Amino acid sequence: MKLSGKGSVKYDKVNEKLAEIKNEVSKVIVGQEDVIDQILTCMLCDGNILLESNPGMGKTKMASTISESIGLDFARIQSTPDLMPSDITGTHIIDDSSGKAEFEFQEGPIFANMVLADEINRATPKTQSALLEAMQEKQVTVGNKSYELERPFFLIATQNPIEQEGTYPLPEAQMDRFMMKIKVDFPEHEEEQDIVKRFTEELNYDPDLNKVISRASLIKLQEFTRQVPIADDILNDVVNIVRATRKKQELDYGASPRASINLVLAAKGHALIENRNHVSQKDVDVMAKPVLRHRIGLSFAAEKKGLTEDDVIKEIVDGV
Amino acid sequence: MIDGLRDGTVRIEGLLKRLKREYWKVKILQSSLDTLILVLSINFIAFLSSISYDYRILGGIAGGFFLLNLVYRTRGYSVEIYEEENSELQELLRTARDNLDKRDEVSEALFGDVMDRARTVTSESIIPSERLVQKLFLVGGLSILTAVSGLVVPAIDVDTSNVYESFNQLVDSESGEDDFRGNVSNVLGEESDLDETGSQVDISIVGEGESFEESVLRGFSGDTELRYEASPELTGDEELMREYSLRIRELE
Numbered sequence A: 001m002k003l004s005g006k007g008s009v010k011y012d013k014v015n016e017k018l019a020e021i022k023n024e025v026s027k028v029i030v031g032q033e034d035v036i037d038q039i040l041t042c043m044l045c046d047g048n049i050l051l052e053s054n055p056g057m058g059k060t061k062m063a064s065t066i067s068e069s070i071g072l073d074f075a076r077i078q079s080t081p082d083l084m085p086s087d088i089t090g091t092h093i094i095d096d097s098s099g100k101a102e103f104e105f106q107e108g109p110i111f112a113n114m115v116l117a118d119e120i121n122r123a124t125p126k127t128q129s130a131l132l133e134a135m136q137e138k139q140v141t142v143g144n145k146s147y148e149l150e151r152p153f154f155l156i157a158t159q160n161p162i163e164q165e166g167t168y169p170l171p172e173a174q175m176d177r178f179m180m181k182i183k184v185d186f187p188e189h190e191e192e193q194d195i196v197k198r199f200t201e202e203l204n205y206d207p208d209l210n211k212v213i214s215r216a217s218l219i220k221l222q223e224f225t226r227q228v229p230i231a232d233d234i235l236n237d238v239v240n241i242v243r244a245t246r247k248k249q250e251l252d253y254g255a256s257p258r259a260s261i262n263l264v265l266a267a268k269g270h271a272l273i274e275n276r277n278h279v280s281q282k283d284v285d286v287m288a289k290p291v292l293r294h295r296i297g298l299s300f301a302a303e304k305k306g307l308t309e310d311d312v313i314k315e316i317v318d319g320v
Numbered sequence B: 001m002i003d004g005l006r007d008g009t010v011r012i013e014g015l016l017k018r019l020k021r022e023y024w025k026v027k028i029l030q031s032s033l034d035t036l037i038l039v040l041s042i043n044f045i046a047f048l049s050s051i052s053y054d055y056r057i058l059g060g061i062a063g064g065f066f067l068l069n070l071v072y073r074t075r076g077y078s079v080e081i082y083e084e085e086n087s088e089l090q091e092l093l094r095t096a097r098d099n100l101d102k103r104d105e106v107s108e109a110l111f112g113d114v115m116d117r118a119r120t121v122t123s124e125s126i127i128p129s130e131r132l133v134q135k136l137f138l139v140g141g142l143s144i145l146t147a148v149s150g151l152v153v154p155a156i157d158v159d160t161s162n163v164y165e166s167f168n169q170l171v172d173s174e175s176g177e178d179d180f181r182g183n184v185s186n187v188l189g190e191e192s193d194l195d196e197t198g199s200q201v202d203i204s205i206v207g208e209g210e211s212f213e214e215s216v217l218r219g220f221s222g223d224t225e226l227r228y229e230a231s232p233e234l235t236g237d238e239e240l241m242r243e244y245s246l247r248i249r250e251l252e
Helices: A011-025 A033-044 A059-070 A085-089 A125-137 A189-200 A215-227 A232-247 A257-273 A281-292 A300-304 A309-319 B002-048 B055-074 B080-085 B092-098 B105-118 B129-152 B161-174 B212-218 B232-251
Strands: A049-052 A074-078 A090-095 A102-107 A114-118 A139-142 A145-148 A154-159 A180-183 A251-253
Touching (some): A011 B105, A033 A059, A033 A154, A033 A215, A090 A139, A125 A139, A232 A257, A232 A281, A257 A281, B002 B129, B080 B092
Parallel strands (some): A049 A154, A049 A180, A114 A154
């Protein structure tokens, strides 16, 4: 299916609109500009996001604020071990309001434009896999019937890096379906002061956010993202970076061709956010870590040396 | 809309061609300078070493060197050269070049951007100006040395044999049938009395008349005749002289 956001936003207004979205988000979220940029990039590329951070970093607030400023329906799923797939996708219920009992499909929270699956690694693998189809195919199958999800659709999943007991680590196949794994770091001292002030001076801090763009405009922005031209040599560099992950000694396994596709797309999205009408090498360098870090596996020797995925990616990018 | 996008592509193609022309201009200039330096150096060294050579050989060397130099310099042309020298074009030109077949709004915006930024790009921007100035100074120095060496070196062996030869040929040709020197009146078939072989004509005149004092004492008279006698070598022509005199009187 080809969607079109025709007539909704002009290309010369793209940067202005993106800046307005960031401005609206900054009314609620203090700092974290890089994280917001990466989330917006993913949205421009029609990709799903895996957010990793300690609890209390404002992940849920960030996701809901972004969806509000874009005018998207927002849904939140708190993952627990007893969460069932039907709790996510929806289920058939008996409707007898018309006097005749009939099965009617009741949509689950997945039928929103932006779905936040909190602590996804606490859900069982069966429930996690229920999200796979929605992430990749933008549809869910209940019983023997498939339901298409309304575009645009994004899944933002979060996980806690420090508490692993009682969790079900996401399998590589599912990790690969996330376009980016975004790490949310602790805020700077001044930023934290601002956060404390902002959320302690009012009983319920909830500023009015303007809806900057419509859903159709977002789809148009996604079309523009795909149109951003890239030079052949930069494209070649992307492929070389991804291929290098498969040969690197410090890695048990490398990234798939889907990683190459996502890295080029992410670089295009980043170029658009940076108000550039072509992909620069800088876009690739900036996007390499969030796109690749969850698609590679460190070897035991590398972990013993204290290396992280980001260290290896940086080494690869610098070497290409 | 489609026409506009096509125009953008055409403009970019035109720009890429223009940049290639600018590149060739710079390389031709550099090769010309290198060739000039080579020619002047060879000429100067040959002069100092008193080696004579055929100018055609030097011309051949210069032509060959120019072509090889130009081929060497132009072998690696790419738009990246302009990007390196013009930071505002960084990655723009090659992206535009690699996406010439695209017809969408973002590509069109890129083409427009490239055209705007490339407006100031000329061959000057890819000339290594410092090196060029150095070469120009070298050419100037060699030219001055070549010119000055001809003035200050005294032992210049100028071959003047050709000049003498030409002069003699001229003299010889004048002594041929078209001889116009000597007594050419030839009215009465007389012989030429001009000594062509010598540069000195010896004429002595001996007078037999009375002295100035004697003439004063005697007083001037109307029928007094002054008599002169030619040198003995000319006495053979006395008859001829007389005949001339008579003819002249008759004419008068």
